[in-house]
Amino acid sequence: MLSEDSKFMKPYNPLETEKRIYEMWEKSGYFNPGNLPSRSDLAARDTTSMPTFTIIMPPPNANGRLHAGHALFVTLEDVMTRYKRLRGYKALWLPGTDHAGFETQVVYEKKLEKEGRSRFELTREELYAEVMKFTLDNKANTEADLRSLGASCDWSREKFTLDADIIKTVYDTFKQMSEDGLVYRGKRIVNWCTKHQTSLSDLETNAETRTDKLYYMQYGPFVIATSRPETKFGDKYVVMHPDDARYSQYKDGDKLPVKWLEGEITATVVKDEAIDMEFGTGVMTITPWHDMADFEIAKRHNLSGVEVIDKNGKLTDVAGEFKGLKIEVAREKVVERLKELELLVKEETYEHNVITCYKCNRILEPRIMPQWFVKMEPLAKPAIEAVKNGEIKIIPDFQEKIYFHWLENIRDWNISRQIAWGIPIPAKICANPGCDYGVVDLDNSVSGKCPKCSEGELVIDPDTFDTWFSSGQWPYATLHYPDHSDFKEFYPTDVMETGQDLIFFWVSRMIMLGLYRTGKVPFKNVYLHGMVRDGGRQKMSKSKGNVISPVDIGEQYGTDALRMALVVGNTPGTDLALAEEKIKGYKLFANKLWNITRFVLSNTDTEGRPRAPRGLTSVTLTEADQKLSDHFEEILQDVTKDLDNYRFHLASEKMYHYVWDEFASVILEDSKNIFFGQDEEAKISRARFLTETLEKILIVLHPFMPFITEEIWQSLGKGSLLMIEPWPIK
């Protein structure tokens, strides 16, 4: 019998167990693939020729605690890594944390606001130092949270996105791209957030449908329609479709005198096919400085424009007496003035979309600024090809369509950000605000007058990189491209597992930059998970009070229970409803496993019945037990196939059902009859089957429920670590 003080006489206590087990794993050194022992069940004779399996962890933003979404990615990647490790691979899961540029600065600005301070009271250096301290504090929390979730990642290789070697790689890429003509500095229209005082990429914007007024105004012989009369000061081009019969008397380039806001001006007629003849009157004036579409038209016809709205969202000198007014106020006043001048024809309401900042939801002001851009088309083509030819497989496969669609219509990427928290752009720019000259300068060796305008001094670019420009290089940067042995051994990596919301932001950019810099794909498989929602499919949010904190839940129900709840029934690309009841259910499962062990140990290790499980391998199984064993073998084959094909939701559920509904409910119940009966042969046969099968169950469940399985394994007196046991079938 088990002794009275055996741990199996009490229910499983995850809180007491998990930390101890994690420390044991970490101390073993086996998170580092270089330390893994050679395996006799593999063809390989030593670790250097063992097959590798590599996942680079998507680095969590070091600006808060881990949430349920993080718990999902940790679980999935840990399942993959642990499975491959058990299979005998040199499994590397390389962890990291992200300074998360704009994201973190926004979080920090909110913190400042709460304290009654503002980012703009601080110098860039002061702000940088404060955010760095905040980030490093959070980084430590993030690492602790990853450990508590059981992440079997190689801490000896951990990277931070601001590590000096990462920055060097990013700089080298920037320089190379500049030399290859893929990076250029130009005055282009960008999305400007007046709150955050930075430009944003197209991805960092939201479109919001609003109902606004559309104003019809007399503009010389034309009536034009606009929703933004306050921007119309400098408008001197009037545009219409070349095929519009209503205006066929006007020719491209015609000059007309027009009575306008600022008095008598000369308007120039422009014919462009971008004009929708159905909309409004089919005539509009253009504002190249503050409208994307207008900018495109202006570019086509080489038209000039003026800045009407400044960085703070206020009107400039061009607006004369309206100078300094905020947009909303200015709009009303300008409309009043138009009425006085009898230029306002009519007002209508209409529905249209406005582009807003994805962080603060304020309307973004398009404006023209000199910025660094990446030419995307040459990068996109090979990235499309890599997926089309199967070098990279995306799971779920429908995401491939979304990927192609985006890359085939891609526009150049603005990588300049006017924020302090980030990697500085290593370049000199012309101090003359009217000039857009810039030159990459990694070693701070360029100075003097601007060679383009020969007016401005060359000064250090105060801007930082869009954080996705650096994280897009994460796979090869973390493996120390180009010369390090890690890069040679582990690149291309096997799986990139991340949220499907990152397919454009991150995945596609890693593919493009990886192919560009290394000539190879950064990973062979992309596994995209959905969002974690609450039990009623609602988004988790602090204000709704439905947030499930993985660390708290882990303490309450056990991390293994949380991990099972995150995996079972969770298909890639589909959002997961995570109810507390579900987690509770897997806590019961953990308890079940615990008690199964208790039963097996007490019945195979007691006087008068078979003991010493290690001696049982020579026992011949009865016909009945052989059948049970064969059936379990089938389950194992099936589950292994699921794991090989990324069907973790099926593998975990099948094991759950086998363990509970067959092994426990049927086989253990039946075993009671055998053990309390007289057939000694049947007893030792069953004892062998139970001990062997339990051990295999522990191995196969280990990727999903690492803590309890290891804890049980340690109690079996095997003297080994479950984490590196060989998988029970070939």
Added chain:
RNA sequence: GCACCUUUAGCUCAGUUGGUUAGAGCGUACGAUUCACAUUCGUAAGGUCGCAGGUUCGAAUCCUGCAAGGUGCACCA
């Protein structure tokens, strides 16, 4: 506007590349047990697989159309 996803039991979801009477968890009803189980075990009820066509010997699964919900992308002032 375009694209993509979803639609299966009261709720949340599976259904492994078309194949016997469609499954799970939770919930519900009834019963049993406390002899591995801070419990567990058994039994049961409950589904026109969104709707309408089509392909097929055979469709939840493939095709077409429609509807509802969701997401993404792009835009016309």
